Amino acid sequence: MPIAYLRSLTGQRRSQLANRRLAGYLSFVAGATNAGGFLAVQQYTSHMTGIVSAMADRLALGQAGLILEGLGALLSFLAGAATSAVLINWARRERLHSEYALPLMLEALLLLCFGLLGGNLGTRQWLFVPATVMVLCFIMGLQNALITKISNAEIRTTHITGMITDIGIEIGKLFYWNIARADPATPVVLANRPKLRVLATLVALFFGGGVAGALGFKQLGFSATLVLAALLLVLAVVPVMDDLRARLLRLAGQGRQWAREVLRDVHALWLAARDPRTPWHAKAMALLVAGYALSPIDLIPDFIPVLGYLDDVVLVPLGVILTIRMIPPPLMGEFRAAAVAAAQRPRSRVAAAVIVVLWICSTLLAAGLLARYFSWL
Numbered sequence: 001m002p003i004a005y006l007r008s009l010t011g012q013r014r015s016q017l018a019n020r021r022l023a024g025y026l027s028f029v030a031g032a033t034n035a036g037g038f039l040a041v042q043q044y045t046s047h048m049t050g051i052v053s054a055m056a057d058r059l060a061l062g063q064a065g066l067i068l069e070g071l072g073a074l075l076s077f078l079a080g081a082a083t084s085a086v087l088i089n090w091a092r093r094e095r096l097h098s099e100y101a102l103p104l105m106l107e108a109l110l111l112l113c114f115g116l117l118g119g120n121l122g123t124r125q126w127l128f129v130p131a132t133v134m135v136l137c138f139i140m141g142l143q144n145a146l147i148t149k150i151s152n153a154e155i156r157t158t159h160i161t162g163m164i165t166d167i168g169i170e171i172g173k174l175f176y177w178n179i180a181r182a183d184p185a186t187p188v189v190l191a192n193r194p195k196l197r198v199l200a201t202l203v204a205l206f207f208g209g210g211v212a213g214a215l216g217f218k219q220l221g222f223s224a225t226l227v228l229a230a231l232l233l234v235l236a237v238v239p240v241m242d243d244l245r246a247r248l249l250r251l252a253g254q255g256r257q258w259a260r261e262v263l264r265d266v267h268a269l270w271l272a273a274r275d276p277r278t279p280w281h282a283k284a285m286a287l288l289v290a291g292y293a294l295s296p297i298d299l300i301p302d303f304i305p306v307l308g309y310l311d312d313v314v315l316v317p318l319g320v321i322l323t324i325r326m327i328p329p330p331l332m333g334e335f336r337a338a339a340v341a342a343a344q345r346p347r348s349r350v351a352a353a354v355i356v357v358l359w360i361c362s363t364l365l366a367a368g369l370l371a372r373y374f375s376w377l
Contacts (some may be wrong), residue, residue, distance in 0.1 A: 010101040013372040019151045019369050023099075025235060026143055026157040027202045031209025032134070033111065034158070036217040036224060037136045041129050043134035046158040047145075048077055065238055071131055076134040079226025088149050092290050098243045101236035103146045108232035111282050113223035155198070160206060163199050220337040266293040267339035270346055272327055282326035289319035294346055 008018045009025070034046045044050065055070035083102045091099030098105075114135050144158045156162055174191035218223030270290040272278045277287065293316045324332055 003238055007097075007242070008233065010098070010104060011239045011242075012096070012097045012234050014150060015333065019147075020157060020201075022150065022235070023147050023157055023198075023202055024205050025231070026147055027205040028209035028212070029107075029142060029231065029287035030158045031206035031211075032213030032216065032228055033114075033139060033209075033225075035213035037114075039214060039217045041074075041132050041221070043075065043133055045077075045133060046092045046140040046160075048074065049161065067274055069133070072130060073137045076137035077141035079136035081145035082141075082144075083138075084142045084145035085149065090147070096239075096243050097246075098236070100150055101239040103142055104186050104232045104236035105240065107142055108229040108236070109227040110135055110142075111225045111232070114139070115222040125183065151164060155202070157202065160203060165202055167199045167203070170199070183227035189294065196341060232275075249280075250324070262317055262320060264339050265324065266290050266316070266337060267342060267346070268332065268335035269320065269323055269334045270294060272323075272332070275331075277331055278327060282323060285319070285323045285326060288314065291324050292316070293320075307323055 008015070009022045030046060034044055035042070037045050051073050053068050055067050055074070058064075058066040058070065083106070087102045087106070088099050091102055096102075114132060140158050145158060147155050147157045170191045172195075173189050174193075174196070176189040176191075213224065213228075216227065266289070269286040273283050273287040274291055275283075327335075
C-alpha cells in the first residue's frame with residue numbers, strides 16, 4: 001500500500017471515502033476476531049445485547065457466578081470504548097497525526113495478547129477463559145468507539161444489528177411507491193443509495209472476516225491473530241511514524257539550541273576566568289572548565305564509542321552549570337552578552353598541551369605496567 005493511502009486511512013485529515021475504507025478493514029477484523037473468539041471461548045464478544053440479555057436470564061435463574069462473567073464482559077467493552085475516546089482526545093489536544101492510529105496500535109497489541117492467552121486456555125480455564133473474553137470485549141469496544149468518533153456516529157463496525165436495521169429501512173424507502181409524486185406539497189420518499197451500498201459492504205466484510213477468522217483459527221490456531229495484528233499495525237504505522245519524525249525534529253532543534261547555549265556559556269566562562277571581578281574559586285573553576293571545553297583536543301577521543309562523547313555531553317555541561325552558580329548573576333549576564341557579541345570563539349592551546357602530556361604519561365604508565373606484570377607476553 002502506498003504511504004499516502006495509509007496516511008489517508010488513519011491520519012488526522014479525514015474524508016468520507018477514507019472513513020468508509022477504514023470501516024471496511026475494521027469490519028473484516030471485527031468479524032474475524034469475533035468468529036475466532038467464539039471458537040476459542042464459545043462466546044461472541046461483540047454482541048452486547050445478547051450479553052445483557054443473558055445476564056438478565058441468569059439473574060432470574062439465580063446463577064450469580066455467570067452474572068459476574070457477563071458483567072465483566074460488559075464493563076470490558078465499556079472500558080475499551082472509553083479508552084479509545086481518551087486516546088483520541090489526548091492525541092487531538094497534543095495535535096498528533098496519530099490520533100486515530102493510536103487505538104489501532106493498542107488493538108493490535110491486544111490481539112497479540114489474545115493469541116498468548118489462547119495458548120493457556122486448556123490449562124487453567126477458570127482464569128484464562130474469562131480473561132480472554134474480557135480482552136476480546138475490550139477490543140470490540142475500542143474499535144467500535146474509534147470508527148464512531150471518526151464518522152461522527154454514522155458508521156459502526158461491530159453493531160451488525162444496527163446495520164441490518166438501517167439496510168431494511170433503506171430497502172423500504174427504495175421500494176416505496178410514491179403515488180402522490182405529482183403533488184409538490186407531499187415529500188417524496190427516496191432511498192439513500194450510497195448509504196445502502198456502504199452498509200451492505202460492511203456487513204459482507206464482517207461476514208467474510210468471520211469466515212476467514214474461523215478458517216484461520218481452525219488451521220493455524222491462535223497464531224491466526226498475528227495476521228490481524230499485522231494488518232492493524234500496517235494501517236496505523238504511517239501516522240505514528242509521522243509523529244515520531246516530528247518529535248525527533250523538535251528534539252534535534254532543542255539539542256542544537258542547547259548546544260549553542262553551552263558554547264556561549266563556555267565562552268562567557270573563559271571571559272570570567274580573565275576578569276578580576278570574578279571570585280577566585282569561580283575563576284579557577286572557570287579556567288579549568290572553559291580551558292578543557294575550548295581545547296582542540298579531547299581527553300577522551302570522540303572515535304571511542306559512547307565514552308568519546310561523555311565529556312562533551314555530560315562532563316562539560318555539568319562543569320558549566322556548577323561554575324555559573326559560583327559567579328554573581330549580574331556579572332555572568334555581562335559575560336554572556338560579551339560572548340554573544342564576540343566575533344569568534346577562543347581556543348585553549350595550553351589545555352591541549354596539558355591533554356597531550358597526560359596522554360603521553362598514561363601511555364608510558366600503561367607500558368610500564370604491561371612490562372612489569374605481563375613480561376611473559
